[in-house]
Amino acid sequence: MAKDTTGRLHVTVKTGGKRKLSSKLWLERQLNDPYVAQAKRDGFRSRAAYKLQEMDEKNRFLKAGQVVVDLGAAPGGWSQIAAKRVGSLEGKGKVVAIDLLEMPEIPGVDFAQMDFLDEKAPDRLRAMIGGGADIVMSDMAANTTGHRKTDQLRIVGLVESAAEFAAEVLNPGGTFLAKVFQSGADADLLAQLKRDYTTVKHVKPAASRQDSSERYVLAMGFRASRE
Incomplete structure (x- = not known):
């Protein structure tokens, strides 16, 4: 082990055996990530x-008694924060979460394992919500192919x-939060969000790795136009 520039011990993972260089670098980054250790x-x-904690502290969109939908929830970090802040642990609010992967139970969170892109998913989600939602948030990420343009489109x-689903279930004044990546491919999406919400902006919390193109689009103040 050696110390990094901040004085923390830096763990180095040895290569060898069946471990690929990419796996070595990922494991090293996880072992040396202060947010992983803090979690x-x-x-x-x-x-x-x-990430969600910081975005909410700066923008104040999670409130007691709200109904929250968490798309792509596993392993559950966002659901944990949401459950605490809306009060679903005390029966005040509600958190509904889905993911392709299994997710161990979280107190105050109603979870179902399903593919959001399955044609039956929206109806199943509406049944779980049991009415309108105040926040739809998505930390989903599409599987990558290695072809940059294709991956951006996916x-x-x-x-x-996710935005289309949010427009169908959000209550007036609701919030939509979703992970995106820095590219010019989301111009049409942003234009639509600006028509549907009073405030739309990109945010990059400190917990997002600085070498990542990951950022989030935060749309607040939904203008409900459903009949």
């Missing part, structure tokens, strides 16, 4: 919890599907 100490399922397509 373990704080009892959060993932470092992503700090990512934007997934966010567009």
